[in-house]
Amino acid sequence: MRKFVVTVALLTGLVQAQAAISFMHDVAPVLLQRCEGCHGSKKSKGDYRIHTFEFLSEAVTPGKPHESYLYTMLVDDDPDSRMPQKDDSLAPSDIELVRQWIAEGAKFDGSDPKMPLRSQLPPREHPQSPELYRVPVPVTALAFSPDGKSLAVGGHHEVTVWGAESGKLIRRLKNLPLRIQTLKWHAGGGRLIVGGGSPGEYGELALVDALSGERLRVYDTFEDIVLGMALNQEGDRLTASSADRRVRAYDLASGKRCWESSVHSDWVTSVAFSTDNRFVVTTSRDQTAKVLDAETGELFTTYNGHRRQFGEFTGRFKVFASVFEPISGSVMTAGEGKAIRVWNPVKAEEESGTASDMEKRFSKAGHTRYIEHGLGLGVFAMCASKNLVYTAGADGVAKAFNFEDGKVLHEFKGHLDWIYSIDCSPKTSRLATGSYSGEIRLWDTDTGEVVNSFIAAPGHVVKQAILNN
Amino acid sequence: MASKLERIEVFPTELNLASKRSKAQLVITGWLENGEARDLTRLAKIVIADKKVADLNRSIVIPIGDGETDILIRVGEHSVKLPVRVSRQSATDPIRFTTETLATLTKQGCNAGSCHGSPHGKAGFSLSLFGFDAAHDELSLIRGGLNRRVNVLAPDESLMLKKPLLKVPHVGGKKLVQNDSAYHLLRQWIFEGARGVIKNEPKFVKIVVYPKQERVLRAPHLHQQLSVQAYFDNDTVRDVTDLATYQTSKRQVATVESNGLVLGRERGSAAIMVRYLESLESVYFTVVPESEGFAWLPPQENNGIDRLVNDRLKLLQIEPALTCSDSVFLRRVHLDLTGLLPPTVLVRAFLSNDSCNKRTKLINDLLNSREFARFQALQMADLLRITPEVLTDGRATFFAKWIEEAIHTNQPFDKITRQILTASGDSKEVAPANYYASLNKTENTVESTVQIFMGARIQCAKCHNHPFENWTQDDYYSIGAVFNRINRDKGMILMNDSGEMTHPRTGKVMDPWGGKADSADPRLKFAEWLTAADNPWFARVMVNRIWSRLMGRGIVEPVDDFRSSNPPSNVPLLNELANSFATNGFNCKQVYREICNSQVYQRTTQATEFNAEDNENFSHARVRLLTAEQLHDAIGYVTGSVQPAGEMFRVKAELESKERERTVKIDTNQSTWEESQTKRLSKLDFYLGGQWSLGFYKAKDQKEAHEKAFIEETAFHMDLAKQDWQLQPDWEQSRKVNFPENEIGARYIYQTIWSRVNAKVKFHFVADDGVRAWHNGRLFYDQIQILEDPKTQYAETELSSGLNYILFKVNNKGGAFHFTVSIVEFDGKALESASNSTLPGHITGILAKPVQKRSTDQQNALRNYHQSLDDELVELRHELALDVRLQYATQRPWPEQTDFLKAFGQPKRTSPCACERSSEPTLEQALQLLNGRQVYDKLTDSNKQYASLTDHTLVEALYLAAFSRYPSDLETGKAREYIEHSENRDDAIRDLVWALINTQEFMFQH
Known part of the structure; x- marks a missing residue:
């Protein structure tokens, strides 16, 4: 409900120009953009930080801008000491906002003065998408509708919905984040859950009406782009991961955040619910996969099979994708390197340890199975259906592997660029892949033949659909 | 300066602007009557005849439309006409990834060693150092990082622009300004599709920097515009003045703007280093600000050195100091x-x-x-790292003495160097071989040799092309190929027949520097190349070292950091010293002599108003x-x-004469001492001679080791001089014989026993494998493999009165072990100690012989032993060995x-x-x-x-x-x-x- 109010407040911002300054709406975004690089969690020049309100307020004397260091530094006459140093000064209107806010008592209207301000910023209003795309954008997310007939694709500040077989643009759901990194259909195809953001500064997880495109709810905002998202088997629990290293879980119906986890030390690239809903598995650029308790978010175990020093497939690899095998309860994780790792969270916990010979034990007795995928630059995305797993790789080839024996069933060749996204529709026996060049290819999972291909960019000439030869 | 302008010159001499994005920085030079040049780029009047063809942005010519026109450049009554040809203005010319995008990232500092160019990048984003690996950078920038860094549809949303613009917090700070050319270039590159390296893209060949020759910036004209042109393999030339990076060697003397404008500051000389992609060029500047009241008074000059130093001082308007006092x-x-x-x-x-x-x-x-x-x-x-910790067994002294002798006899430096660099053999016998003996690896050898003899620090080039110099990784490993065949085996320096050096990045087998060797030893060609009279480093580095020792500062400083970006403070001086060194047969003493005799060396340390700030031009001596x-x-x-230095030899001579006197005195008692000892020995039941060993003899197996006679085993007594019998005085206490591991074969141990009577004697010995023993040529013990444990054995034989000869042969089938032997019973009586003589065995052995049967060596051994009993003589000899100079x-x-x-x-x-x-x-x-x-x-x-x-x-x-x-x-x-x-x-x-x-x-x- 609060989010809704916030949205209204933003929309009516101009009207209320004379009203009191809001710290979260007016002041924090400016300070975060211009000051946080030097005065934030990573760097704290002059021992001053502004990434939480608690720290920021150390240099503020409420009601007295000219006694507030935060303000006087912005208007210092000496260009060498004026902030931001070695950069243009703040716009006069922004400086005035800071002054007025302090003069009005420097009130904090966020939710938690100890939490990073960036994670409390209200959801952004997004600019319009271009009517026609000058160039296609890389397809970083795509998802089949439950009936398999349409395909939702991440675009520029929007999700575009295409007829899977026709390759025709059906609908554009606008006013969404700059990049869409993850998409899931929900409510029988009536809604879409959308994760994305602007790299390095903003992440958003939102619920969108699949027909009207209305942003029904913003579950959360993040400090960096949202990269992964998953729904549990019942469809009542949502989890998402971000490049800001966080993983969060929500109650789908109420939108309430259930837990947050910050156990990774780098981007969290994907999340997946275990088949029995007991675990959430996360993968990260920090070369690990983690198993979290789906109820509490607590760390259950860390899987180190992507940074091995002994045995087969040694090396240190970033992990990009995870998917649970529907039947056995095993998870598959993949990223850089030559092989997909198939492992079981419970066994991984049993094999885990702190003893120095852990790696050696692991190399001998580890239960992990390795499926050598033969994709040179690694795997970015995976999806599973029945007993098959489909992988998308940087060398433009997608492959289908049998879960049990790791044998290749099909190779889907035809993309001329890196494949970033993949989804399969068991209902229609279709596989969709999306590439850096903006091309989407639709494949028949039974035959491995390409069915259709088109550029998912409004305004771009759609290639003639190739239907059954 | 009053000198008149003689003519003006413009660079480049012709303009061919064949792209919409091409441009050309003009550099206009005025030549004065006195031969000096002056930058007139900003003073000249530049007029373009047809503004529909080209236009000007300050002194940069930009194309407008296809066609031809002239640019007229005028300074006073002098003028130059420059033809311009403009073409292909309607053709597209996309930004090129390597030569423009990466060059811009280098210019903005993104791929510097302290930022994203560090080996693991920064904050998860990695670029290659100064863009030397375009493939890596293409991956990293465009598709890598989940494609988060560029956004072709909305270029302004690209993280790679927002971060350096500080639109998104950036720990590295502000690195781009929205209106400058670097920003426009990067944005345009993204807009055009953020494309990586394209096939058939023209390859960069070299840069040409103008001016090339050293320039004097004399007040009030303390500036110089540079122009940098890049040449490509399709015969095109592009002006990259705004893409090149500039760095000064001395900020106080000259600074340089990012557009290539050099500004003179304080008096002195500086190098401006120009980098574009992998090319580096340095331009030298001498800055002469106003010096009010300065007048040049010709000083006393003793030799050519003075003239060259004074030329420089006169140019810089620095006063030379007076000559110092005799004291x-x-x-x-x-x-x-x-x-x-x-x-x-x-x-x-x-x-x-x-x-x-x-x-x-x-x-x-x-x-x-x-x-x-x-x-x-x-x-x-110091330089050759001679330390007794590394060069053990006296080799450090040996090597140091060799060097001292070479310096004392003034051996030509090229000869000394060649001897060091081509030395092979046992470092105990070949003194210069110790250079390699002290360097444990090829890498160390490369780096040391280059630093000592070529004055360059090449270490960086081990992993990547040197960031500040033209040393490449190829160079490093091709020098490595020279030394890679060296085999250091326990102080033996040998050359292997093979041992290729492969480049770690390309895997290519490198040809040794100096040329492919005809023989197996590539060091010969290298040493020949290095010590040639025209080698660019060898002579210069050595004379600079000597200069630095005498003057307290090198002409190039640090003395082992020769590079174009670290210029000599006086180029003609260094050249002249090096030339005369090379042409005088690398005579080091002559260099010392020349420098010491110069007035420059003999200047006072007293500074004056007009030379106090000089630190590198040798206007006054340094404290x-x-x-x-x-x-x-x-x-x-x-x-x-x-002792005072002059006293050293007197003291030594005194000690020597004392030692001689004492020796004579001791020797007069020699025969008396021998008689008394012989008498004492004759009262004993028996006594042992010294233990001698012979071997090791290798065999193919234990059987052969045990059975094959490697010497005439049954010979009655051994001629110790004839074969390589080694006296083992150390064994006398423990009687231990060490066998090396993994050696199959045998060793002989030989000993004499003098006995007063015929008597049974019992030996006790310990051995791992087998033993044979002979008494006077008769085999009395024979066991190929002792099986009992502990492996102690007893053997008996009957001694006859007088001298007896015992020979043991110990075989070894593999492992390392000791052999020990002692006599435990004599004539039925158990013995408590192994020996009953107070003298060492070999002395006893000699004394047992009749006087007339002793060899000269044996007589000397007795004499030396007798002398060693005298404390005073031992003390004197010890002092002499210490050598007073060691104080x-x-x-x-x-x-x-x-x-x-x-x-x-x-x-x-x-x-x-x-x-x-x-x-x-x-x-x-x-x-x-x-x-x-x-x-x-x-x-x-x-x-x-x-x-x-x-x-x-x-x-x-x-x-x-x-x-x-x-x-x-x-x-x-x-x-x-x-x-x-x-x-x-x-x-x-x-x-x-x-x-x-x-x-x-x-x-x-x-």
């Missing part, structure tokens, strides 16, 4: 050449000498002294802290705790590493870098001098040296010793007063000595 000169040159203070005798003589060539004569005397050779050898040994070893010896000399730190190849020496910067000799010797003043130094243990100990006895003198002569002697000068009346008065008023004269003298060695005049060389 200062004597102390300075004595310290520089020998490391020692001049002895007072020499000081008195020199100061009272009226001859006008006394300085030249002194220089010659010093250059011929042993002290010179030793002190220079010390400095050479230098004595080096650790010099200070150590100087304190020793002044306090009288070491001097400057006269030893490796001074002991004391706290005192370390405090004053003595190097540890673990690096070939001249910087290992520190000259930084530290608190530790002050503490050492004020009350350090070493100084205290030396002071304690210092009164002995002076106590017998009268107060007046005492003060004089002290000043002559410490400062090489007579004290002034005031100084004498004060010192005498202090002594007279003290209660204890000895203490007062000590105080005075302590005070003098703590003065600046003493600690420093002036």
Whole structure:
């Protein structure tokens, strides 16, 4: 409900120009953009930080801008000491906002003065998408509708919905984040859950009406782009991961955040619910996969099979994708390197340890199975259906592997660029892949033949659909 | 300057703008009548005839439309016409990834070593250092990082722009400004599709920088515009003045703007380093600001060095200093050449000498002294890292002595270098082979050799092309190929027949530097190339080292950091010194002689208004802290705790004559001693001769080892001189014979036993494998493999009266073990100790022989043993072996590493870098001098040296010793007063000595 109010407040911002300054709406975004690089969690020049309100307020004397260091530094006459140093000064209107806010008592209207301000910023209003795309954008997310007939694709500040077989643009759901990194259909195809953001500064997880495109709810905002998202088997629990290293879980119906986890030390690239809903598995650029308790978010175990020093497939690899095998309860994780790792969270916990010979034990007795995928630059995305797993790789080839024996069933060749996204529709026996060049290819999972291909960019000439030869 | 403008010149000389994005920086030079150049780029009037073809942005020509026109450049009455051709203005010309995008990232500092160019990048984003790996960067920027860094549809949303613009927090700070050309280029590159390397893209070949020759920036014209043109393999040329990066070698002297405008600041010289992609060029500048009231008065010139130094001083308007006094000169040159203070005798003589060539004569005397050779050898040994810890078994001394001898006899430096670099063989026998023996790896050998003989620090090029120099990874590994075949086996330096060097990145097998060798030893060609008269480094590096030793600063400084971006402070001087060194057969002493005789060397340290700030042009001498070893010896000399330098030989001669006298005396008792010993021995039941060993003889298996006679085993007695029998005096106590591991074969052990009567004797021995034993040629024990455990065995034989000959043969089938043997029973009686003689076995053995049957060697052995029993003689010989010179730190190849020496910067000799010797003043130094243990100990006895003198002569002697000068009346008065008023004269003298060695005049060389 609060989010809704916030949205209204933003929309009516101009009207209320004379009203009191809001710290979260007016002041924090400016300070975060211009000051946080030097005065934030990573760097704290002059021992001053502004990434939480608690720290920021150390240099503020409420009601007295000219006694507030935060303000006087912005208007210092000496260009060498004026902030931001070695950069243009703040716009006069922004400086005035800071002054007025302090003069009005420097009130904090966020939710938690100890939490990073960036994670409390209200959801952004997004600019319009271009009517026609000058160039296609890389397809970083795509998802089949439950009936398999349409395909939702991440675009520029929007999700575009295409007829899977026709390759025709059906609908554009606008006013969404700059990049869409993850998409899931929900409510029988009536809604879409959308994760994305602007790299390095903003992440958003939102619920969108699949027909009207209305942003029904913003579950959360993040400090960096949202990269992964998953729904549990019942469809009542949502989890998402971000490049800001966080993983969060929500109650789908109420939108309430259930837990947050910050156990990774780098981007969290994907999340997946275990088949029995007991675990959430996360993968990260920090070369690990983690198993979290789906109820509490607590760390259950860390899987180190992507940074091995002994045995087969040694090396240190970033992990990009995870998917649970529907039947056995095993998870598959993949990223850089030559092989997909198939492992079981419970066994991984049993094999885990702190003893120095852990790696050696692991190399001998580890239960992990390795499926050598033969994709040179690694795997970015995976999806599973029945007993098959489909992988998308940087060398433009997608492959289908049998879960049990790791044998290749099909190779889907035809993309001329890196494949970033993949989804399969068991209902229609279709596989969709999306590439850096903006091309989407639709494949028949039974035959491995390409069915259709088109550029998912409004305004771009759609290639003639190739239907059954 | 009053010099008139003679003509003007414009660069480039023709303009061909064949792309919408092409442009050209004009550089306009005015040549004055006196030959100097002046940058007129910003003063000239530039007019373009047809503005529909081209236009101007300040002094940069930009194309407008296809066609041809002229640019007219005018300065006063001088003018130049420059034709311009503009074409392809309607054709597209996309931004090129390597030559533009990456060059821009380099220019903005993104891929610097401290930022994203570090080996693992920064904050998860990695670029190759200065863009040398375009494939890596393409991946990293465009598709890598989940494609988060570029956004082709909305370029302004690209993280790679927002971060450096600080639109998104960036730990690296603001690196782009929205309106400058770097931003526009990167944005345009993204807009055009963020494309990586495209096939058939023209390849970059080289850059040409204008001006190329050194320029003098004379006030008020303290600026110079640069132009940088890049040449491509499709014969096109592009102006990359705004893409190149610029760096100054000396910020105080000259700075450079990002558009290539050089600004002169303070007086001096600086290099401006221009980098574009992998190319580096340096342009040298001499900056001469206004110097009011300066007038050049031609100074005294002794030789060519003076002329070249003064030319430079005149140009820079720096005043040369006057010549120093005799006292200062004597102390300075004595310290520089020998490391020692001049002895007072020499000081008195020199100061009272009226001859006008006394300085030249002194220089010659010093250059011929042993002290010179030793002190220079010390400095050479620093570089070659001669330490007894690494070069064990006396090899360090051996190598150091060899160097000292080479310096003393003034061997040509190219010859010494070739001997060092091509040495092979046992480093115990081939002195120069110790250079390689002290370097454990090919990499170390490459880096040391290049730093010592070529004055370059090539280490960076091991992993990537050198960031500040044209040394590439290829160079590194091709020099590596020269040394990669060296086989260091326990001090043996051998050349393997093969041993290729492969480039770690490309995997290519490298050809050795200096050319592919005809023989298996590529070092020969390398050494030949290195020591050739026209080698660009060899002669220059050595003369620069000598110059630095004498002047306290190299012409290139640091002396082992030769690179185009670290220019010599006086190019003609360095060239001239190097040329004459090379043409005079690399005669080192001649270089020392020339420099010492120059007025430049003999200048005072006294600075004037017009030279005080000069630090690198040798206008005045530098005040230098004595080096650790010099200070150590100087304190020793002044306090009288070491012999004065001139005394060294006298003391040695004295010791030698004493030793001779004593030896003669001992020898007169020789026969008496021998008789008494023989008599004593004859009363014993038996006694043993020395133990000798022979072998190891290799065999193919144990059976062969045991059974094959490697020598005539049954011979009655062995001719110890004929075969390589080794006396093993160490075995006498434990009777241990060591067998090496993994050696199959046998070793013989031979011993004589003298017995008074016929008697049974029982041997006890321990061996792992098998043993045979003969008595007087008769086999009395034979066991190929002892099986019992413990493996102790007994063997008996019957000795006959007189001498008996016992031979053991011990076989080894593999593992390492000891063999021990002793006699446990004689004539049925158990023995308590193995030997019953107080003499060593081999002496006993000789004494057992009749006098007339002893060989000369044996007689000498007896004589030496007898002499060794005399304590006095042993003491004398010990002192002689110590060698008095070893008391001097400057006269030893490796001074002991004391706290005192370390405090004053003595190097540890673990690096070939001249910087290992520190000259930084530290608190530790002050503490050492004020009350350090070493100084205290030396002071304690210092009164002995002076106590017998009268107060007046005492003060004089002290000043002559410490400062090489007579004290002034005031100084004498004060010192005498202090002594007279003290209660204890000895203490007062000590105080005075302590005070003098703590003065600046003493600690420093002036």
